[in-house]
Amino acid sequence: MDNMSEHNLETLEEKLGYRFRERGFLEEALTHRTFVNETGGGKDNQRLEFFGDAVLDFLLSDILMLQFPASREGDLTRMRAALVDETSLAAIAASVDLGSYLRLGRGEEKGGGRQKRSLLADAFEALVAAIYLDGGLEAVKGVVEAIFRPLLASGEVLTGRDFKTDLQERARLARGELPRYQLKEVSGPDHDRRYTVEIYLGKELMGEGIGRSKKEAEQAAAKAAMLVIKAEG
Incomplete structure (x- = not known):
């Protein structure tokens, strides 16, 4: 269009x-x-x-x-x-x-x-x-x-938060488990790769993140999981 x-x-x-x-x-x-x-x-x-x-x-x-x-x-x-x-x-x-x-x-x-x-x-x-x-x-x-x-x-943004570190501590206290990251897929041309990472607590899928590197995708996934845990109170 x-x-x-x-x-x-x-x-x-x-x-x-x-x-x-x-x-x-x-x-x-x-x-x-x-x-x-x-x-x-x-x-x-x-x-x-x-x-x-x-x-x-x-x-x-x-x-x-x-x-x-x-x-x-x-x-x-x-x-x-x-x-x-x-x-x-x-x-x-x-x-x-x-x-x-x-x-x-x-x-x-x-x-x-x-x-x-x-x-x-x-x-x-x-x-x-x-x-x-x-x-x-x-x-x-x-x-x-x-x-x-x-x-x-x-x-x-100002504190440059490391969501993976924050999530690890919060998940340990709230669930007694540590997060597990799993690479779901890699897409895009060579000059512009996109990494999709899923995050689990135990067997439960807590969300996923997308980034231009695996580390960036893991940070995005950790941020998504943090929102889920916060919503649970």
């Missing part, structure tokens, strides 16, 4: 606080591979997604280094991981209704692609790259700072 009307693109630009000089970058960032496969033309957003991931890591590293000069490398790494994990990026994408602007193939559209976390997170990374290519470093830095400042106010 093609949502590239002038009105739609201008509305998205207003939400982002950035006006593109070359609309082609924006259109590419919003184009999923299924649309290109079905129509046989144009560029999909996979290359921009790859680049945007690196741009985002660089910008957030700079922001965190300046804002938390006394923090150690491990804490900074966990803070950055919390900011750029799939759940966080998908939530940011949803906050600007990014899914409604995407060009998707008919099958992806019918399959609920506009609400898929992985698809939304990837599109947001592509959008970051598009802004960088269109306006340069200062332009994309301004957009990233405006978006991520509210997340930096989150206690979970």
